Amino acid sequence: MSLLDDLKNAQKEAMRAKDKVRLGTIRMALAAVKQHEIDGRLDPNYVELNDDGVLAILIKMVKQRKDAASQYETAGRQDLLDIELAEIDILHDFLPKALSEDELDALIEQAMAESGAAGMQDMGKVMGWLKPKVQGRADMGQLSGKIKAKLNA
Template identity: 55%
Template sequence: MSLKDQINDDMKAAMRARETERLGTIRLLLAAIKQREVDERITLDDAAITTVIDKMIKQRKDSISQFETAGRTDLVDKERAELTILAAYMPAQMSEDEIAAEVQAAVAQSGAAGPQDMGKVMGILKPKLAGRADMTAVSGLVKAALAK
């Protein structure tokens, strides 16, 4: 079953169970997927859908930090609930050790010699780790590895 089919099935289950918050979040996700499909005139595969979900998760995290600064706990709770629902559709996250091993392998594979080669290393890592690791953290690990 594709990820899109799973999301559609979850939407139907949320309708039947009358879970309004979950249903609303799933509908937002499906709307984002449909928007990208219409804009680019393609049918998204699981990897592209994961990218859409990752973008939505980043938006929620940013909103949470802004709402916490403003003292809006009601909106923070709503965003956290949406974040939890969206995170359920992401692949299992990699551990720090697994990410570090991938970074070392990519540095060795690319023959990177210093910070100027960061683009080469990230180019190797991005397809492998997309959706399975926070790319900001990966970037920090690559910088540290190349600074040695």
């Protein structure tokens, strides 16, 4: 079953359970997917969304909510912060299980060995090797920092 089907089924379950927060968040995600499809129709090179495309949209939504949550926290708006954190939790239900620190370190080591990375000039090679393997399972900003630290060592 595809990720889009999972979202649609979760929407139906949330309706039945009358869970307004979950239903609203899932509807937002489905609307973002639909908007991407509509925008893509104008592009002659558009390819229909697969699970990776839907995953990328969900990751973007989580990142947006994290940014908003940090701004609300800074502004002292606990009410809005709680809403953003609840939405992040709901979106995480549809993302793959996050990688542990040890798993990330092992993947970085493997990427460096297979790409022949020797220094910072090879950062792109390592990121290119890792990105498809960790998409949705690790914070790319933190991953980038770990790679930089290993390449500078």
